[in-house]
Amino acid sequence: MDVLTHNWSLYGKGLLGTVELTVFASLLALVLGVIMAGFRVAPVGSLRTFGTVWVTVLRNTPLTLLFFAVLLGLPRFGLVLPFDVFAILALGCYTSAFICEAVRSGINTVPVGQGEAARSLGMTFAQTLGTVVLPQAFRTVIPPVGSTLIALAKNSAIAGSFSVVELLGTYKTLNELGYSIIWSFLWIAVGYLIVTLTISALFNVLEKRWGVAR
Amino acid sequence: MAGDALIEMRRVNKYYGKLHVLQDIDLTVGRGEVVVVIGPSGSGKSTLCRTINRLEPIHSGTITLDGHPLPEEGRELARLRADVGMVFQSFNLFAHKTVLANITLAPLKVRRSGKEAAERRARELLDRVGLASQADKYPAQLSGGQQQRVAIARALAMEPKALLFDEPTSALDPEMINEVLEVMRQLAQEGMTMVVVTHEMGFARSAANRVVFMADGAIVEDRTPEEFFTHPESDRAKDFLSKILKH
Numbered sequence: 001m002d003v004l005t006h007n008w009s010l011y012g013k014g015l016l017g018t019v020e021l022t023v024f025a026s027l028l029a030l031v032l033g034v035i036m037a038g039f040r041v042a043p044v045g046s047l048r049t050f051g052t053v054w055v056t057v058l059r060n061t062p063l064t065l066l067f068f069a070v071l072l073g074l075p076r077f078g079l080v081l082p083f084d085v086f087a088i089l090a091l092g093c094y095t096s097a098f099i100c101e102a103v104r105s106g107i108n109t110v111p112v113g114q115g116e117a118a119r120s121l122g123m124t125f126a127q128t129l130g131t132v133v134l135p136q137a138f139r140t141v142i143p144p145v146g147s148t149l150i151a152l153a154k155n156s157a158i159a160g161s162f163s164v165v166e167l168l169g170t171y172k173t174l175n176e177l178g179y180s181i182i183w184s185f186l187w188i189a190v191g192y193l194i195v196t197l198t199i200s201a202l203f204n205v206l207e208k209r210w211g212v213a214r
Numbered sequence: 215m216a217g218d219a220l221i222e223m224r225r226v227n228k229y230y231g232k233l234h235v236l237q238d239i240d241l242t243v244g245r246g247e248v249v250v251v252i253g254p255s256g257s258g259k260s261t262l263c264r265t266i267n268r269l270e271p272i273h274s275g276t277i278t279l280d281g282h283p284l285p286e287e288g289r290e291l292a293r294l295r296a297d298v299g300m301v302f303q304s305f306n307l308f309a310h311k312t313v314l315a316n317i318t319l320a321p322l323k324v325r326r327s328g329k330e331a332a333e334r335r336a337r338e339l340l341d342r343v344g345l346a347s348q349a350d351k352y353p354a355q356l357s358g359g360q361q362q363r364v365a366i367a368r369a370l371a372m373e374p375k376a377l378l379f380d381e382p383t384s385a386l387d388p389e390m391i392n393e394v395l396e397v398m399r400q401l402a403q404e405g406m407t408m409v410v411v412t413h414e415m416g417f418a419r420s421a422a423n424r425v426v427f428m429a430d431g432a433i434v435e436d437r438t439p440e441e442f443f444t445h446p447e448s449d450r451a452k453d454f455l456s457k458i459l460k461h
Contacts, residue, residue, distance in 0.1 A: 043287045043288075111304075111306075113302060113304050113306035114306060114308060114309070116269055116302070116306060117300075117302065117306035117307070117308070117365075118308075118320075119269065119292070119295060120267055120269060120295055120298075120299070120300035120369075121295070121296065121299075121319075121320035121324065121368070121369070121372060122292050122293060122294075122295045122296025122297070122320060122324040122372065123292065123320060123323060123324055124289060124292045127323050127324070131319065131323065132308055132319075135310050136309060136310050139310075
């Protein structure tokens with residue numbers, strides 16, 4: 001029990017690190033995911049191919065391997081960034097593949113006639129997608145996107161193995177200080193619950209406000 | 215009329231897999247002309263209508279609109295589509311937008327009209343189709359007939375050169391069909407160029423300049439409504455008319 005009260009600042013820093021990773025990687029994943037979903041339904045073949053390759057590669061690579069590739073690989077090509085930025089890149093790109101597929105399934109729930117009507121009025125593909133299809137798809141993808149972002153929050157733990165300050169990584173310090181493993185982990189778990197339940201609550205609100213009533 | 219063709223289809227062919235849905239279609243629609251396309255289901259009449267603004271691509275042949283051949287998918291095609299309105303069987307009003315926003319969306323995005331001008335025009339059009347009081351409702355709050363009239367107003371807001379109607383009354387309750395046909399009749403009288411795929415023989419008789427009868431992917435007859443309904447030439451048309459005009 002004392003683990004928490006004696007190590008407020010350590011836990012606090014860890015939690016803050018996890019929150020930062022989650023927020024920034026989520027934003028990146030959402031932006032990239034929506035763009036890739038647009039690519040995958042675009043009338044231009046090369047964009048569709050790009051989207052498909054993006055999803056296939058990222059969705060089928062173990063996240064740890066992706067971290068290795070980004071954190072150890074990119075510096076070899078002269079791209080040197082702080083480790084937490086690399087971690088956000090890896091997490092965000094990885095999750096964007098799942099967001100893309102969730103958004104695409106949402107796009108598929110919008111009746112074809114909606115897009116046809118927009119096109120018949122002279123709207124371009126981008127206008128049709130942006131003003132007619134995506135706003136309607138958005139309502140159905142709120143639940144799966146919420147799940148994906150919760151997974152992202154938990155996946156952020158991997159960054160701890162790459163010397164990024166985050167919640168799970170605090171156990172090493174606590175262990176060296178001789179605290180009970182069980183209590184250390186219990187409080188770490190509570191920290192993750194705070195993050196994930198916040199995401200759940202946020203998406204519940206979104207769903208109440210925007211979700212499709214059935 | 216012959217010198218002023220707005221829509222021209224020449225030797226147009228289209229296949230769905232092995233099915234030859236459009237067979238060597240030749241059709242000219244003059245400016246201000248109202249052409250009604252009728253025929254049994256599966257005859258390709260809806261497909262014909264949808265090829266005119268390239269919602270369905272064709273395999274061979276040419277389609278020209280006001281002298282311009284239909285371009286490939288892209289900005290050029292979008293510009294051309296803006297000049298050809300389309301009214302669908304299932305209305306296809308944007309479900310997440312109000313009636314007013316449905317009508318102003320394309321003028322704002324495509325024509326880059328000012329918001330005020332677009333809304334003023336939209337209200338005029340709503341008034342014209344008899345729905346001035348419904349501007350702030352969502353499509354789901356309207357009856358089918360009202361939705362279809364909004365869809366016509368939405369197409370008119372782009373000031374199109376021609377309007378395509380793809381079975382505009384087939385999804386409507388019988389009592390709502392007339393309110394839609396009445397709006398279409400008015401448009402026809404005002405000189406709008408129209409291609410109308412329909413099963414409404416009364417409309418074909420009263421509003422059409424020409425009736426095109428299709429069967430099995432080909433145009434079988436192309437004549438004035440008077441001639442077609444009183445003296446159909448082909449057996450296929452006689453058979454069709456005997457089945458639908460009896461009751």
